[in-house]
Amino acid sequence: MRQVWPLPGGVHPPENKHQSTQQGITEALLPSKVILPLQQHIGAPAEPVVAVGDKVKTGQVIAEPNGFVSAPVHASISGTVVAVTDHSIPHPSGMSDRCIVIESDNQDQWVPLTPLQDYTSVKPAELIEHIRQAGITGLGGAGFPTGAKLKARGENKITTLIINGTECEPYITADDMLMRERADQIISGVQILCHLLQPNECIVGVEDNKPQAIAAMESAAKGTSIEVASFPTKYPSGGEKQLIYILTGKEVPSGSLPADIGIICQNVGTAAAIHDAVILGKPLVSRVTTLAGQALNTPKNLEVRLGTLISELLPQAGLVDSPFNRLVMGGPMMGFTLEGHTIPIVKTTNCLIAATAEEFPAAPPAQACIRCGMCDQACPASLLPQQLYWFSQSKDHEMLKHHNLFDCIECGACSFVCPSAIPLVQYYRSSKGEIRHQEAMQQKAEHSKMRFEARQARLEKAAQEKEAKRKANAEKAAKLKAGKAQPKDDVQAAIDRAKTKKAAGTSPRPKASLSPAQKQLKIQLATVNAQIKKTQRQLEQTKQQEQDTSKIEQDLALLNGQLKQLEASLQQTKTTVETAEKPAKPKPSAEEKALKIKLAMANAALKKAKRAIEQAGETSDIAGFEQEITTQQTIITEAEAKLAKLSSQKPSIPQPSAEPTKPVKKKPSVKDEHHKKLSIELAMTKAALKKSERNYAKAAEAGSEQEEALQTEVSTNQQAVKEAEAALNAYLAKQDETSPTPAAEQNNTEDNPAKPTKKKTPLDEGEKKLKIQLAMAKANAKKAKRTLEQAQAEGKTDLAELTTAVTQAEQELASTEQALADYLANKAPETEV
Structure with a gap:
């Protein structure tokens, strides 16, 4: 017989468990529709992966976990997703939350199941992930995700695994009936947990008011290292920390977890769900729920599909409307009243009590505290409920935390024994919420402060870098200015030194330019390098999340192979490139440079003037632009003549002995x-x-x-x-x-020595004016045609005005051409030399 330790505090409320133990667990009727909240557990809500109109099967994942402390949600029936919307959920405040609504097709078609019969050959991390993906959470009431609880032990060695079969809350018999009828499944799930945790001992704790459950569990545990321990019935011996003290005599320190002292607790319902997930491959889509209360003719325990509406469930237990007064989810000590019947069953719903007014009378009005001290004697956590009550009333949050408010398990024992009927637990819950809100706001303010300080530091650093860059530029400019102020003799000496180094062959060799093939290879090389870095980052993230990395490693190997091929190709192109020395070009003289600059500026000014004439309207004054065109054409003619004269005086450039690798195209001078x-x-x-x-x-x-x-x-x-x-x-x-080649021109000159050469005469004012008018007429004709073509492309139908404009522009162009031809015909013929 195992030694047990007496529970400090505690009470003995009426049990009323006999109501729902008269018959075994039965399966509830398949619901017509289910409403599945995305958050049926402690932690982050799941993320939907289905949309309205999708067909789903029973056991299919419809929402994936969003974070470490989260669990997926599976379809509990087969059918069609009809909504993803807000709906009322089980909560004391009657709040709404995001839910997925599935309408049944009455087929109950399951997805293919993936059991792990030989779970001992699977790595512990993969087995925990399999349990997590089955959507299993604590079924004893708290709803903490089981996969996260098994992983969260960190480096602590688990010495004791405790399976909670206490079920101390009045009315609730779901775990009791589960142990009676499915003890083998529970023990199988416990063995899976022992394989994962490797504890020194495993204890199943059951209150002595469940003799049939104790006998069934002892029979199923024969031949194993699992010990079934019973202890006296007392509320709330089913609390996690209270059960640990009863079975081991150890106390969990304030603010710590049981894993910190080498202990993990799991519920018997959770153990059975782990068996179904691992051995059968079934995700968590249903649970055993107790239906009790005097308003039901046949209280019982039902295997209920998650998401089933309470309004469809209560009639299956013989609900009588006339005495029905109040609906409670959970037990009478820690449960809460529901405002409506269209609320779904979730993973933490272990009991529904349809009570009459005589069974659950209204609470009497609270009276003043008489300082009797009964609440202190009843508290199982050894707290001071009276002092917590005063500090809650005065909102002294610092003193509440000092008196370990968050160690309160909200069991309701203090409120149960209070002769003044003070709702102490409600005060504690309210104070906890206010403290959590203040801490969240303070954390948000600290985060904002850190961001502000980081931004200020970043701006200050940028300003310092800008100032340093400005100073460096100023120093550089000062040095350049000082260098320009050197005497001519010093400059000439520097030039002579550079010429001497060049003659001695010590001048730096110019960097060879890259060929188009080498440029393309370098771009591809940079792209592959970037893809390799990106794949490496993905690989590191996947390893941190403990997911499969084989696909990413294969992609990384392919990219590395591609990188080596590109590097080899680039090296090969470098070795095969033939470098041919180009003949040194004579440097242009200062006069030639000045003429070229003058010619470029004149050409630019000429183009600008022509564009201005083309864009000018009919009423615009273009005389200034015409004068500008005449001036710039004169400048261009003179500059070109001088450049041609300078080019003829230059010595010929010696050609290299070897022919160039690429054909040289002849360009006009x-x-x-x-x-x-x-x-x-x-x-x-x-x-x-x-x-x-x-x-x-x-x-x-x-x-x-x-x-x-x-x-x-x-x-x-x-x-x-x-x-x-x-x-x-x-x-x-x-x-x-x-155009004739120079050789052909030379032959023509030699063959026809007597052929006269025409000397080009400069344009007179009349010819210039006519040619300017001709250019303007051509521009107007082109503009009119473009406007007409654009209107036709846009599908416009009224084109008469545009067609007329085109005709007038063409007529004006023809008349201008004829005027220029007549003028040239009347001019004196060109002189021959």
Whole structure:
């Protein structure tokens, strides 16, 4: 016989357990619909994984756990999800919470079950995860997720496993009947827990008012190391800390957990659910619930599907409406009154009491405390209920915490014995809620303070870096200014030293530019490196969550192989690139540089003036722009003539003996407008391509979400570069075909020495004016045509005005061309030399 220790405090309320033990556990009728709250346990609510209209089967996961202290929710019937909405849940305040509503198809089709018959060959972590995914929580009342409870022991060695079969609350007989009828399943679940925890001893604690349950458990535990211990009946011996003291004589310190002293407690209903999950593969979709009370003709224990509405359940126990006065969920000591009957059964619903007015009369009005001390004698946690009551009334939260308010298990023993009928437990619950709220607000304020201080430090650091950068730039500018102020002799000496080093071959070798193939390989290399880093981070996170990492490790191996191939290809391209020395180009003189700058500025000003004329309206004054065009054309003509003269005076550049690896395309000495336009477009597309490649490489390295968009931009710019190069090459080829080669020109000169050469004369004012008018007419015609084409593309029907504008513009263009032709015909012929 095992030694037991007497429980301090406690009371002996009327048990009334005989009402529901007259018949065995029966299975409740399949409900027409179920309402499954997402939070049926302590911790974070589950996250829905189904939507309205989805077909589900019994045992299917409909909500996944959201965090460590959380549990999944499974469909308790087969049917259709008709709503994911707020609904009333079992709570003293009658609050609502998020629920999934399933309408039954009356088929009760189950998903394929996955049992673990040989659980001893499974790793403990995988076995705990299997129990967690079955949605098992504590079925004794608290509802703590079992998987989290088994993991939360940390480094503490569990020496004692206690299975709670006490069920000390009056009226409730769910665990009693479970031990009578399913003792083998309970012992099987206990053995699974022993395999996981490896305790030195395992004790099943049962009160001595359950002789049939004790006999059944002792019979099922024969041949095992599990010990069944009975002890005197006293409320609330079923409390976790109270049961530990009764069976072991050990006290759990204030603010600590039983695991801190090497003990874990589980309920007999939880042990049976673990057996069903591991041996049968069934998730937690039902539980045994006691239906009792004088308003029921046949009180009983039912195996109820979770989510069943109470309104569908009570008639199965013979509810009589006339004497029915009050509905209580739980026992009369720790339970609470429900406001309606459309509330679902959840995992922690162990009892429903349909009471009459005589059975549960209204509480008398509270009187003043007479300081009798009976509450102190009844408290099983050895607290001072009277002092806690005074501090609760005065809202002295510091003194409440000092007197260990949170050690109160809210058993109601103090309220039960109070001669003044003071609802002491309600005061304690209210004070606990206020303290938790204050602590949450204080924690939120501390978090905000930390964020503010971190932001201020970040801004201060940025300001210091900005100031340091400004000072560095100022020092650099001062050094450059001092260098520019050197005497000419010092500058000339520096130039002479540089020439001497260059002649001696000590000048730094210019860095070879990368080929397009090497650039593409480097971009791919950066992308693969970024993917490898991202995969490594995912692998670390998966390992921390103790999930399967085989798929991620396989992806990482493939990426490493791809990285090695790219590095080998890049090295091969580096070794095979042939470097050919380019002939040194003579440096342009200062006069030539000035002329080129002048020519570029004049061309820009000319284009600007032409654009202004094209955009000007009919009433705009364009005389100033015409004068500007004439001036800039004169400047361009003079600059080009001087540049041509300087080019003819330059010595010829010696050609290298070896032929270049790439064919050199002949370009015209002076680019025309179209050639310049194509060259500018090619340069702009190449610049855009380089910019997009840099952005893509940075995004790939950082694992940014814009990686795919930037990769598409790179492909688009590559295509644009190809099109611009093709257009320029086609134009150059066409120019080569139409213009004679220098050799052909020389032959023509030798064969026809007497052929006169025309000397170009400068334009007079009349011809210039006509040509400007012609350019404007062409611009107006193009603009009118574009406007008409755009209107046609937009599907407009009223095009008469636009068509007329096009006709007028074309007529004006034709008349201007004819005027210019007549003027040129009347001019004096060009002189021949």
